[in-house]
Amino acid sequence: xxxxxxxxxxxxxxxxxxxxxxxxxxxxxxxxxxxxxxxxxxxxxxxxxxxxxxxxxxxxxxxxxxxxxxxxxxxxxxxxxxxxxxxxxxxxxxxxxxxxxxxxxxxxxxxxxxxxxxxxxxxxxxxxxxxxxxxxxxxxxxxxxxxxxxxxxxxxxxxxxxxxxxxxxxxxxxxxxxxxxxxxxxxxxxxxxxxxxxxxxxxxxxxxxxxxxxxxxxxxxxxxxxxxxxxxxxxxxxxxxxxxxxxxxxxxxxxxxxxxxxxxxxxxxxxxxxxxxxxxxxxxxxxxxxxxxxxxxxxxxxxxxxxxxxxxxxxxxxxxxxxxxxxxxxxxxxxxxxxxxxxxxxxxxxxxxxxxxxxxxxxxxxxxxxxxxxxxxxxxxxxxxxxxxxxxxxxxxxxxxxxxxxxxxxxxxxxxxxxxxxxxxxxxxxxxxxxxxxxxxxxxxxxxxxxxxxxxxxxxxxxxxxxxxxxxxxxxxxxxxxxxxxxxxxxxxxxxxxxxxxxxxxx
RNA sequence: GCCCCCAUAGCUUAAUGGACAAAGUAAUGGCCUUCUAAGCCAUUGAUGCAGGUUCGACUCCUGCUGGGGGUACCA
Numbered sequence: 001x002x003x004x005x006x007x008x009x010x011x012x013x014x015x016x017x018x019x020x021x022x023x024x025x026x027x028x029x030x031x032x033x034x035x036x037x038x039x040x041x042x043x044x045x046x047x048x049x050x051x052x053x054x055x056x057x058x059x060x061x062x063x064x065x066x067x068x069x070x071x072x073x074x075x076x077x078x079x080x081x082x083x084x085x086x087x088x089x090x091x092x093x094x095x096x097x098x099x100x101x102x103x104x105x106x107x108x109x110x111x112x113x114x115x116x117x118x119x120x121x122x123x124x125x126x127x128x129x130x131x132x133x134x135x136x137x138x139x140x141x142x143x144x145x146x147x148x149x150x151x152x153x154x155x156x157x158x159x160x161x162x163x164x165x166x167x168x169x170x171x172x173x174x175x176x177x178x179x180x181x182x183x184x185x186x187x188x189x190x191x192x193x194x195x196x197x198x199x200x201x202x203x204x205x206x207x208x209x210x211x212x213x214x215x216x217x218x219x220x221x222x223x224x225x226x227x228x229x230x231x232x233x234x235x236x237x238x239x240x241x242x243x244x245x246x247x248x249x250x251x252x253x254x255x256x257x258x259x260x261x262x263x264x265x266x267x268x269x270x271x272x273x274x275x276x277x278x279x280x281x282x283x284x285x286x287x288x289x290x291x292x293x294x295x296x297x298x299x300x301x302x303x304x305x306x307x308x309x310x311x312x313x314x315x316x317x318x319x320x321x322x323x324x325x326x327x328x329x330x331x332x333x334x335x336x337x338x339x340x341x342x343x344x345x346x347x348x349x350x351x352x353x354x355x356x357x358x359x360x361x362x363x364x365x366x367x368x369x370x371x372x373x374x375x376x377x378x379x380x381x382x383x384x385x386x387x388x389x390x391x392x393x394x395x396x397x398x399x400x401x402x403x404x405x406x407x408x409x410x411x412x413x414x415x416x417x418x419x420x421x422x423x424x425x426x427x428x429x430x431x432x433x434x435x436x437x438x439x440x441x442x443x444x445x446x447x448x449x450x451x452x453x454x455x456x457x458x459x460x461x462x463x464x465x466x467x468x469x470x471x472x473x474x475x476x477x478x479x480x481x482x483x484x485x486x487x488x489x490x491x492x493x494x495x496x497x498x499x500x501x502x503x504x505x506x507x
Numbered sequence: 508g509c510c511c512c513c514a515u516a517g518c519u520u521a522a523u524g525g526a527c528a529a530a531g532u533a534a535u536g537g538c539c540u541u542c543u544a545a546g547c548c549a550u551u552g553a554u555g556c557a558g559g560u561u562c563g564a565c566u567c568c569u570g571c572u573g574g575g576g577g578u579a580c581c582a
Contacts, residue, residue, distance in 0.1 A: 030523075030525095032523075032525085034525085034526075035522080035526090035527085035528080035529075036526070036527065038526095038527095039526065043525085043526085045524090045525060048525080048562075048563085051562085052561095052562075058562085083526080084526090085525090085526080085562065085563080086562090087525080087526070130582065132582090167582070170581090170582070171581065171582070172581075172582055175581095263580075264580085265580050266580095267580090276509090276510080276578085277578090279580095280579085280580045281580095282580085283580040284580060285580080287580090289580070289581090289582090290581080290582050315576090316511075316512065316575080316576050316577080317576060317577075318576095318577085318582095319510080319511055319512085319576065319577045319578090320510090320511095320576095320577045320578060320579090321577095321582090322511095342511080342512080342576090344512060344513075344575070344576075345575070345576075347575085382519095385519090385520070385521085386519085386520060386521090387520090387521085389512060389513070390512075390513055390514090390520085391512080391513065391574080391575055391576095392519095392520090393518095393519065393520095394519095395518090395519075398518095398519080398532090404545055405531080405532065405545085406531090406545090407530085407531055407532095409545050410531085410545075410546085412545085413543080413545050413546070414546095416543065416545085417542075417543060417546085419543095420542065420543060421542050423542095424542060425542085463523070466523085467523070469523085471520090471521075472521090475520090475521055475522090475529090475530080478521095478530065478531080479529090479530085482530085485546055485547070486546095486547070488542080488546075488547085489538095489546070489547045489548090490547090492541070492542065493542055494541095494542050495542095
C-alpha cells in the first residue's frame, strides 16, 4: 500500500501546475482494499478527488495517471485498471506476492513493525479502578483495550509504558476503613470486606483503610495478570501527595491567578480553558478534591520530558471529569499531546436478564469469578471485538455454553492445524529453507489469497496506531484464519513433491 | 433542560465518504479410506424514522423516536 501511495504521488506531481492548484499539495492519497475482489487488491479514488478540484472528467484523469504508472512496467502489478466513475484498481502480480513470503520469513516477529515513532515515549493509563474492592467485570473493559493499544503503539516504534494509577488517598480509603471496621460509617459490603475484617488489625479507620487498600491492590495486580495484561508501572496517588507536587501545582495555579475563594473552598477557573463550570480544588473542610491530585499527577507525567504523549482510558461514567482535567493540563502550559479515551459500558446478561451491579451494595460479578468460568483469551477477544464506542452486551450463558462454537476456537483451531503439520514434517524431513524458486510453485487461488491477507498486517497495525480502532485486530484475525482454513482445505501441504511441500510450509 | 455514546440480518457485532453492506450464531442442504470435520461449500436474511449536503452516505449535518452515561465542595 505504501508503495502504491508513493507511485501515485509521483505520477500526479506535475499533472497540473502546483501554483494553479495548491490543493494538490494537501490532497491525501487514499489507497484502500476494495471489498469486492473484482475491483483488485488495492484501489484509489484520487482521480475522483482531483476531478472535483479541476472540474474535469475523472475517467480522463484516471487514465492519465494509469498511463504514467504503466509506463514504468512495474513487476508489482499484474494489471492496473481504470473503471467508472473514476477509480484506479491495482492487481498484484503472483511474483510479487510469492516474494512477500520471503520478506515475512525474514522479518519473523518484526513483520508489520514500523519505526515511525522511534524513541518517542508514550504513557497509556487504564483501568485504574479504586482499591476499595476487587476488580469487577464492569471496571475492566479498558484493560484488554489499553493492553492491546499499547502493544500496537510499541509496534509503531513508540516506547510504551502501561500504567495503573492507584487512588489510595482520599475519602474512599477512609470509607473502606470504616467498612472493614464495620462501624456506623461503613459503606462497602461483600465477602471481601468480611475477609479484610479478619486480616487487618487496627482501630484507626484511616490506617485500616490503607492496609485494606494494600491487600486489595495486590489482588487487582493478580487479576490483571490473569487477564494477560502486562503493566509497566503502578503509580500511587499517596506518593504523589508525599512528593509535595500537589501543593506545588496549587501554588502555580494560584500564582497564575487561576484560583479563587468561594464559600470557604478554593476553586479553579477551568472555564477559562473551555470548561462549562469552575471546579473545586480544596474543599471547605480543607481536604483536596480528586481533581487537585489528578492535575498534579499529570504534571508528574509530563515533567522533565518523561513522556511525549499521554493517553488515559476511562469509563464513560467519568465523562464529566474530562473538561476539568483537560483545563488543568492546559493551565500548566503542557503542550504535549494528552488524550482521554472513553469506553462505554459492558452489560452482562444472565438468562437473558441484565445483571444489575453495585459495588457499595456488594452486588457484582468480579473479574476473578469471570476468569474462573471463562478462559482469558475468550474474555479478551469478546471485549476487544467490539468498538469501545458502543455498549457491549456480554451474554454469560452464551460464552460458557457455546465455547465450541466460539470464534476464538476458530482461530485457535488454525493454530492447532499448523502445529500438527509442523510436527509431522519433522518426522518426514520435509522442512528446508525456502527460495523464490520454491515459492513460485504457490499458484492456487487460496494460496495467493492467504498471502494477500498476510500482507494486510502492517496496514492493520499502522491504521490502528492512528485511529485506535482496536476491534480491527480480532476481526482481522478472523479473516486471516478464514483464508488459512480455506487454503488448508484446498491444498495439501505435506505432499510428495518436496519443493511444493517446502513452499507451503513456508506459507 | 443541557452535554457525550449508541441504534446495521432473529441474536452478538464489522465496514479511514466509495463501486454489490461483512462475519459469527441461529435455519436448511452438501463434503471425511489422504496434514485435526472445533473445518470447507451452498441457500435464506439487515442500515430506527423524516429531511439535507455530495458525482457517491451505515458513515457528515438538522429534527424526531428509543437505549446507556454525565451534569457534586463523591471518587
